[in-house]
Amino acid sequence: MAKHAGYCYGVQRALKMAREATERSSKPIHTLGPIIHNPQVVEALEQQGVNAVGSVDEVTAGTIIIRTHGVDPKIMDIATDKGLEVVDATCPFVAKAQDKAAKLIADGHDVIIVGERNHPEVAGLLACAANRAVVVENAQELAGLGDMETVGVVVQTTQSIENLRSVVDGLLNKTKELIVYNTICSATSQRQSAAAELAGSVDMMLVVGGKNSANTTRLNIICKEKNRRTHHIETADEIEVVWLEGVGNVGITAGASTPDWILKEVIDYLESG
Ligand code: SF4
Known part of the structure; x- marks a missing residue:
């Protein structure tokens, strides 16, 4: 685990x-x-x-x-x-990101929100920035933006630090002044690095959590980069026997909204052989 x-x-x-x-x-x-x-x-x-x-x-x-x-x-x-x-x-981490977005706008800066355009947290951040911020999902999307003076950055709490870093790198070429608030929550970054480490050391990785959960979906992407035999499941019922062929050990991680009882069912299923 x-x-x-x-x-x-x-x-x-x-x-x-x-x-x-x-x-x-x-x-x-x-x-x-x-x-x-x-x-x-x-x-x-x-x-x-x-x-x-x-x-x-x-x-x-x-x-x-x-x-x-x-x-x-x-x-x-x-x-x-x-x-x-x-x-x-x-969540107080989200409230902090909202406050930073509001402050940047109040101070008269252009604001970039790094996050998923259709995610409700990003909609809330955008509203706190008086709906005047630009949302970018990744560094590639910066291509459509011109040069800017002073830009403030806030980030959806469940983004990966790598994605934030690549957007900030891209912005350095386009801005005179850059203010970056790393509003990724510590729970997310700790979870992501622990999951990546485990995924790289096991035969197969299971990521347990809602298919509609942004942080679980991102965990799945991160684990897949380390281990191609990674599967995203919501419950133990979704585990396919063929996945387990030739597998000696299985790593498990779970999203922020996955309850212990669902994790226990997954572990019980795997341990039952
Ligand atoms: S992942 Fe959890 S702790 Fe982090 S911002 Fe979301 S709700 Fe808060």
Whole structure:
């Protein structure tokens, strides 16, 4: 098992906040989007009466939980104005990145956000930068940008340091002044380096976590670079017997939103021979 696999600080905190909300309130409880990118956990929460909604417009009463990815601060204002109880479970690492983005814009700088264009965390960062930042997913995308004066960079918390480094390298040729806030969270970088190290030393690697989870998908990419026999699974049921042919040992890592019980099922399956 790779070190730092499974639930991170931000996810544990958000789930605790959701649990506490169910304990203190008899009113409906909603999360704005799935609270974490793990379908099995979201389903278990639904059974406890916590339902995901796509928009604040769908909620008329009760509690709305803002997930770890954070949101446009205006959305929280709308929810409060509607009389909803807002539980802000934005991860403190994400909140820090949002603050940096807002500060860079307030200081009058151009802002680049390194991250996945369609990821909700990036949408929140963009909103905090008054929707005036440019999002780039990788260094290749800098080709479309002209030369700039002073540029500030913030990065989606689950990006890899290599991707940030290559974007910063590219920007050095295009800017007079560059301010870089490395807002990758420490849980992500520790998880990624431990997973890469393990993947390079085992016959086969399993990356366990939601297929809709950005940090798990990135872990899969990182492990595949070290070990071609890497598979991304959500549950033990997806393990194919053919994958195990000629395999003496298996490394396992898991995304930030993968619960221990899913990891245990994977380990039990592998150990059962
Ligand atoms: S991966 Fe990092 S930023 Fe995201 S929720 Fe976990 S601790 Fe927070």
